[in-house]
Amino acid sequence: MTIEELLEIEEIKNLRIMYSHYFDGAQIDDLAALFTEDAVCEFTEEYGGNWVGRETIRTNYAKFAAPDRPFSFMHANTNPWIRLLGPTEANGRWYLLDLNLREDAANPLALFGVYDDVYRKVDGKWLIARTRIDFLWPNRSFFGYRTPGVNG
Template sequence: MNLEQRIARLEALEAVRLLKHRYLNACDLKDVETIRACFAEGPITIDYGPVGTFQERDSFVALYQSLACNERVIDLHHGANPELEHLVDDEVAGRWALYYFNVDAESGATRQLGGVYQDRYRRIDGQWKIVETVFRAHSMVVGASTSS
């Protein structure tokens, strides 16, 4: 592999890292359009276990918007420990650990979740997009609400 190919590979891996961070930050900010833009158009796979499985981005975004986009829901997504593998020029596979913290601002109830994303990314028209994401939770702690 020559220097130009190595640099292109590093740039691709960094673009995927930034894409995943943009997605997680958009979830915390309730930025629905940025969430949508992180995923490829057309047939994709979003499998979030008990939350649901989706074959295209718009049905996932609609569910996200109905569940999370209100003042009561405060979310914090922390993606860590990425293991990214450059498969071919325009495709990357990734594994991410997730620490998720959620607060119900009205009741004070909390939820902490740990798990792993298994993702696939593809460069489409020069832009990296998520084409497959599977999340599996490994642990969950639920705190009681503070309201009576």
């Protein structure tokens, strides 16, 4: 692996970290800017099914954010596994520990899951082109590993 490849991977890591900061802090416009124009958030029907396009993604995340209570939830991302597939394409997986920080929360553990992402470099900047959460707890909906070129 080259230094340049390591720098690309660090940029992608920062992208996912900023996703969590912006979502948890209810900075929805900044969050939406992390996605490609044609991005897809692959969600189960419980969350409205697939969200297609940056504007739809912005609108739908706004429904889940708490602008009056930033950081009511905290997305902790760990164990990044980033694969560069070419100069403008990569994918990655991250463990997600989602914490409920509201005062009335019976349990601070909201959910555990795994993000499965496809990244695309557009105009020199890495963006999220597709994202999916494999929910592991408390409800389980595991879709398996994304295989580049086969299923996303």
